[in-house]
Amino acid sequence: MNAPVSFDQESARKAGRERLVVIGNGMAGCRAVEELLERDPDRYSVTIFGAEPRVNYNRIMLSPVLAGEKTFEEIVINGQDWYEDNAITLVSGDPVEHVDCANRSVISASGRVEPYDRLIFATGSDPFIIPVPGKDLPGVVTFRDLDDVDRMLCAAEKGGDAVVIGGGLLGLEAAHGLSLRGMNVTVIHLMPTLMERQLDEAAGWLLKEELERRGQTILISADTEAILEKDGHVAGVRLKDGREIPADIVVMAVGIRPNVALAKAAGMEVERGIVVDDHMVTSDPAVLAVGECVQHRGACYGLVAPLWEMCRALADGLTDRPSGYQGSVTSTKLKVSGIDLFSAGDFSGSDGSEDIVMRDAARGVYKRVVVQDSKVIGAVLYGDTADGNWYFDLLKKGEDISDIREALIFGQAYASGGALADPNAAVAALSDDAEICGCNGVSKGKVVACIDAGAHSVDAVRSTCKASASCGSCTNLVEGLLAITLGEDVESGPKTMCKCTSFTHSDVRRLILEKELKEIPQVMQELHWTTPDGCSSCRPALNYYLLCAWPGEYVDDQKSRFVNERLHANIQKDGTYSVVPRMWGGLTNPKELRAIADAAEKYQARTVKVTGGQRIDLFGIRKEDLPAIWADLNAAGMVSGHAYGKALRTVKTCVGSEWCRFGTQDSTGLGVKIERMTWGSWMPHKFKIAVSGCPRNCAEATIKDFGVVCVDSGYELHVGGNGGIKVRATDLLCKVETEEEALTTCAAFIQLYREEAHYLERTAPWVERVGLDYVKSRMFDEADAVAKLAARFRISQKYSQIDPWAQRAGGDRKDLHTHIGEVRPLQMEDVL
Amino acid sequence: MIGNWLDIGPVYQIEPGMARTLPVEGGEEIAVFHTMTGDFYALVNKCPHKQGPLSQGIVHGAVVACPLHNWNISLKTGEALGGDEGCVPTIPLKVDAGRIYLLRSAVLGEKPKPEAA
Structure with missing residues (x-):
């Protein structure tokens, strides 16, 4: 424990000032003091308590320290001299343990009592530890402070296997650092998309591909069951599906929780965070709070930008010129060198909102800007984030973008370029030898010549000079040239697959094979889908095309299946299902008929009908009963009749x-x-x-x-x-x-x-x-x-x-057939 | 505060791009959706067109396509999109610390109070 830094010679000067105590020597606490000193350096005598035995440093730069790109000295914000120059008393390594609001004083672990006129909670947040067996083993660390980084560096020196639990911002930065330090890294992420709070499926997929290319193992939809032990030290992680991953170190990076214990004990109003008003004042007027520990208008923040805005409002309030904090719109960048990733605002999409998507497969770029009422409300950028701040600026200012709507997605340089804001004008401005199609080496002059020679549609251009016939990323340029050259006479090409793409069904099928595309997000990226996750017509089509192209390799995507194929039964108008067991060639026997009769009674089939395909249809079966009726029919030797599928139905015979x-x-x-x-x-x-x-x-x-x-x-x-x-x-x-x-x-x-x-x-x-x-x-x-x-x-x-009924009857995909719970309002036990 | 919200379990019960159902005794069954972008929504599980179970539709963006006649319904407002007209009630939902909560009064089908949610 360090002795408090104190300056007797200053005491005199400080006498008569209001006493301000700050709990927390982190980024929020120190920034609040900096803002305060800037406004009125003589008003308060300041004492800062910090739990860590060191000066204030930039916590968000811990990732570069772990990765070896920066040293601790480089991320110090305020060194010892700052405290001295500003006559701030720093009590480091001696955390406050008790706040006495009635007597307006705080008491530290060592028993130091410090009275205050104003108190600021800047206690930050704690890493969330998932409650699994083994969580307390030596070798299980979090990623929050410099000590955590030291522990990771120590483990990395010996090499071996590292497991990072959590594929969010922090987890991926930890994984990157450990990987650069030579460890064999596996990331375990509960959700199917990495950084799902910041990224959509398309960008998450690109990120996963890139990290895997760099040698990390990424396990998505993976739920940790236990942390395994050997000789008193962590030895691995077991997932709920039974897989075990060896580990010499486990980094827990699943999230953070506002650190509110001290404030709660002191009687402040606390929900998820310490509740504050727009001036960062808590339920006690003498006590303020700032940073990750607060809850403002229902929101808690774990990023750095809101913290700066809070500190400004806090300092304004403490110097009697209240401005008020209005909440923050946040943006995120991943600090992994070589990966450009940016997200901001609301990108979940809604009715009034419109997605503008641009994909450039050759450069690995995915850009999506969400527009509502002619304003940018969200953006996700991968591979090219140069315009991230511009979009973020448009978003925060709520600027009307209708004038630059057409060119918005191409970025600031393009959209602000006057005449160039019209994409066709930009194409027109290109010289004749400018390359339009990189894949096939076709110049603008050649495309125009080809259009002049009678190719009056994108498809005609593709089949004659090959421009945009391969990857398709220059389709918009070709369309522009058609529009410039022909004016109104452009012929619409053959029908595209759906509104999400400019390709036809045949193009998509051909390109899946040529480019060896094996997952839906990959097809969407490589073929420049204009929507983030497709629609109800292209998703099932892509799922089928991939299934057909890569038998045994492609994993059927249930969420891209129509309900009948997902539930292996035919939905009826009342939401119940019909069940048709297979009767080979229309043949049956007494045993099968008996089983069908029994099932019809047991599951209360309201109608039993002989179909035109020479088999028997049982109507009115509830989705929850499907696995059970299938089990009964399986027991009599029958399998699914696929009466519900885009599939072989029946073979009728005489x-x-x-x-x-x-x-x-x-x-x-x-x-x-x-x-x-x-x-x-x-x-x-x-x-x-x-x-x-x-x-x-x-x-x-x-x-x-x-x-x-x-x-x-x-x-x-x-x-x-x-x-x-x-x-x-x-x-x-x-x-x-x-x-x-x-x-x-x-x-x-x-x-x-x-x-x-x-x-x-x-x-x-x-x-x-x-x-x-x-x-x-x-x-x-x-x-x-x-x-x-x-x-x-x-x-x-x-x-x-493989009989899908037998799989489901055996317990596969139970979630598709069961309710999430039941509400019975008459009993007070709500969800059972 | 928590008393107004009904905890219906952890977020990972619903795969992104899918929905699950919550029957309410004496009330309307609710469909809880998890979009591919990680958002959650709850709607009465009945298409405004012919009462199809929306929970069984294909989810794209913040929209579900009804399994019966492919009407597109907004998960945010419950309104039918495109040329179709109709609206299904939405249930206020929040996610906190990895768990999904529904507004109790809306689950029970009570008329929302002026400042509810």
Whole structure:
């Protein structure tokens, strides 16, 4: 414990002044005093108590100290001489333990009693420690002060494994520092997006990719169960899913809590923080509070900028020229060298608000500005944060941006550039040899020549001179050139996938393969999506395209699935569901029928109906009962019928040669074999198959997506039929002689449709769009095309023929079927 | 203060981009949403169009697309967006120290008092 610094020679000068005591020698406490001295250096005699045995330093620069980019000396704000020059008494290493408001004095740990006229709480915040077993083990540290940094540096000297719990600002800075110091770092983050309070999904994904590229392991949606011990020291972390990660040091950086214990004990009004008014005065008029420990208008702040604003208001109040603190709009920058990240304001998006998004995949840039009522209300920038402060300024001032709306996203230089504020004017100003498309090396002159030669749409330009045909980031430039060159005559290109992108379905499918895009946020970034997280039409489409492109590798995204595919049942108009177990080829038996009957009674199915697809539909099942009814049906040997999916639905059959006097082949047997081969397959849209045993066609095979009509000499295979809104009879694809050939051709056709159709396009419109000849040429021009397509289908089936009902009945994704709680107002126990 | 708010459990119960339900005995079932940007909202679980369960819709931005007819409903105001008209009641919600709280009176379907929330 250090002796208090005191200056007897000053005592005389200080006599007669009001006594101001500050609890906390951190950034807020000292800044408050600085502001005060600036306004009136002679009014108060100041005593500062600090728990740490050192002078005041810049806590937010601890990260660079950990990373070895700065030394402690470099982050000291006020050295010993500042206290001396301003006649401030610093009591360091001797924390205040008791505040006696009645007698207006504070008492320190060593028993020092200090009377005050005005008291300032600047006690800051404490790291939040998650209450898991092992949290107190040696080797578990927080990231709050210089001692924590020393402990981390000590561990880093020995090398080994570090685990950081918490992927927020502080956690990532700690991870970066430890990684630079040579440790093998794993970050465990509870939420699916890093820094989710500051970043949206798109920026969070970019950040994760970059950190992983730098060698850190990032585990998202990971919940810590326990910290493991060996020989009395921390040895690792176990997650709730059972994974164990070795650790020589564990840094707990999940958040901070205002340090209010002392104020609470002294009788101040305390909620989450010490409650203050606009002049930073607490419930006791002689006592003020400032910094992270306060709660102002319901808000607590953990960033540095609000603290400066609070200190100004506090000093104004203490020198009798009250100004009032109005609360802060905050912005965040991550202090990890080489990663540019900025976020400010409200970027959650709402009805009145509009997102302006710009993505530049080549430079790894994502910019999103949220505008409401012609004002900037939020911004997220990744990769290029040069304009962060400009956006933040527009946001704080609430400036009307309608005049620069078009150019806003390109940044200050562009938007303020007078004539250049019109993006087309900027394109017009480029010289003829300026490069428009970097991927294909196309100059402005070439694009214009190409437009003059008759390419009057983006698509036409892409197919002739290749500009914007690869990554697409110059699409807006090409559009600008079209507008300048043609005026009103620009042809709108083929329909884009949705309003979130300028690409068509086919473009997106092609680019997913070419660029090996494997996650939805990655597709959105690389293909310049103009919305942060897509919409209800592109998300399910992307999910399907990725599932089809990367079987076994892509993890199905439940939040991008329509309700029926997420709950594996069909939603009905009253919000209940219908359940259809699979009946292979339309065959069933007494055991299955009995189980269906029992289930219908047990789960109170209000309607039991035979479907057009030769199976039985149970209506009126509640979402909570689905796993249980599936378990019962599974027990009788039945699996999901996928009656709810953009998937193989059913294979309808007639009885065929086994019973029918006209039957030519075993149509039922072939139908069962086809259904066994194709069930569980996800498709662009629903897919129906039928097998008829003779040309009388009792199974109606010629209005199915794939129909087999048996004849004496073999099997006619038909495609592209539809019995829906617009009835379409099938086209004859080919005729084969054996069941084996029929099966392989069926698999090949399905795979071609899976790989090339647009999402939500049935086979009928697909075949009409591309033409039957195209389908035939893709399947039969090359001798082994059918075999190759069928092989790809079989690979994909390896991963999709897993009964989803059995998985859910076994407890998978329970959250989708259960309520979060129940409210029963009559009992006072509210949520059960 | 806390007495006015109903603690419905930790934030991680709801995956971002998803919603979960809270039935209220004698009242309207509530859907609690967690957006991809990390915000939480609560609405009566009934689309103003044909009473579809909004909790089962696809969430994008601060909007949910109703699973029955794809109406887009604002999670912030409960209003139907685009050309559609209608509004579903919202329930005031706050998140504190990792837990989700709903305004008790709104959960119970009482008319909001002038200074409530």
